[in-house]
Amino acid sequence: MEAEHNARLTSAEISQIWGSYQNGTLTICMIRYFLNHVEDDEIRRLLQYTLEISYSHVQKLTTIMRKENFAVPVGFTEDDVNVKAPRLYSDTFMLAYVQQIGKLGLNAHSVSTALAARSDLHSFFLECLHEYGDLHKKANQILLSKGLYIRPPHIPYPKQVEFVSSQHFLAGWFGERRPLTSLEITNLYDNMQRNSLGEAVLMGFSQAAKSKKVSQYMVRGRKIAAKHVEAFRSALSKDHVPAAMTWDSEVTTSTAPPFSDKLMMFHVTALIAIGIGYYGTSMATTMRRDIHFKYSRLTAEIGKYAEDGANLMIDHNWMEQPPLNPDRDELAKKQ
Structure with a gap:
């Protein structure tokens, strides 16, 4: 040992x-x-x-x-x-x-x-x-x-213990939908907040990028983030749950680059990876089928965006390779 x-x-x-x-x-x-x-x-x-x-x-x-x-x-x-x-x-x-x-x-x-x-x-x-x-x-x-803390929504305290008695609890596609659970609200709201802040990050990066391709990539990401914010906002508003604030007004009109394109691309792809992780957790704890499908669809969209970002970084030699396991077959060929 x-x-x-x-x-x-x-x-x-x-x-x-x-x-x-x-x-x-x-x-x-x-x-x-x-x-x-x-x-x-x-x-x-x-x-x-x-x-x-x-x-x-x-x-x-x-x-x-x-x-x-x-x-x-x-x-x-x-x-x-x-x-x-x-x-x-x-x-x-x-x-x-x-x-x-x-x-x-x-x-x-x-x-x-x-x-x-x-x-x-x-x-x-x-x-x-x-x-x-x-x-x-x-x-x-x-x-x-400073009065800037955005508290998650409030819901009434439960008055008694109840058990789910119908498969209707899982429904969401047709007919009357049950109200959102507290955990579903938490995840929708938290994902909306992260995307809203991410939208502002991408807005600033799109203005400051030196490369036209990087700038276009950031603009595309900003639009995706805005779309996801609206998807979560819509799901919450149908249950009369208030939405979070946006951060667009916190970005100046400067176009001078404070960061390298390499840094900005890594930052965005890292945020996407984190977002996919949060979406996965949200899917695992969501029992309404329509909300589950929403996360699945949005995950596929940002997964494609992340792949395009990785390709852009590889093209510019910006992606530092993580530690790899040895390729044993390749090593054997060198003998």
């Missing part, structure tokens, strides 16, 4: 380390640019905290990889951000963006912690989980204090 202190990294641990490094270096670029333009002192302190924990995570990941003779990825560097470019997003957008970083960091590092077999990596990912939880809490507190 291999001793714990000499244990090699598992494929799961390698995947989480590599992904965390990519996301950490991207976050550093984004936050450095935001810090050069933010005006609100509270939001500035939050951005500074975000930058500090991101630098700390990347430094610790680098130390782990070098100790393991693991090739440190390129990720994103000074070449991928121009902090002096004009303002592209408002302070309010920056605050909402950081709140999403906290939420996504909580989800990602809960998975990383669960997958870590080695105690040092378990401790590292658990520390990251706590820091992202703290970041999310700080962002929420500022949003609440």
Whole structure:
């Protein structure tokens, strides 16, 4: 049995380390640019905290990889951000963006912690989980204090315990539909909020992209995000559930690029991957057939969009290859 202190990294641990490094270096670029333009002192302190924990995570990941003779990825560097470019997003957008970083960091590092077999990596990912939880809490507190926190919809408390007595509970195509469950509302609302913020991200990126193809790709993505927002809004409005705010007005008219096309393309494809994961979770917890089908259809649409984005990145040599298992058949041919 291999001793714990000499244990090699598992494929799961390698995947989480590599992904965390990519996301950490991207976050550093984004936050450095935001810090050069933010005006609100509270939001500035939050951005500074975000930058500090991101630098700390990347430094610790680098130390782990070098100790393991693991090739440190390129990720994103000074070449991928121009902090002096004009303002592209408002302070309010920056605050909402950081709140999403906290939420996504909580989800990602809960998975990383669960997958870590080695105690040092378990401790590292658990520390990251706590820091992202703290970041999310700080962002929420500022949003609440400024009256910007968007609360999920309220529904009445259940007055008694009931059991489902008919297959009508699963229906949704024809005739009278049952009201949405609290979990269905939660997922529809959360997916709508993420797409609304993503629409603003894509709007800014479409204006700032240097390549015409990248700009067109961002415009297409913005339209898809808007379509998905409307799909979720429609499902909620039929149950008289209020919709979330949009973020379009938080994007300036600047066309000067603060980020490289490579960074923006990676950012968008990463957001799509996260979105597909959330849609999958939503499908698994949705029991009304019409809503389930809606997620299935929307997932297929963004899956095609993601594939087109990957092809665009490959064409420009922007896609850094994740760690691969050896091709044993190819190795055998070299003997």
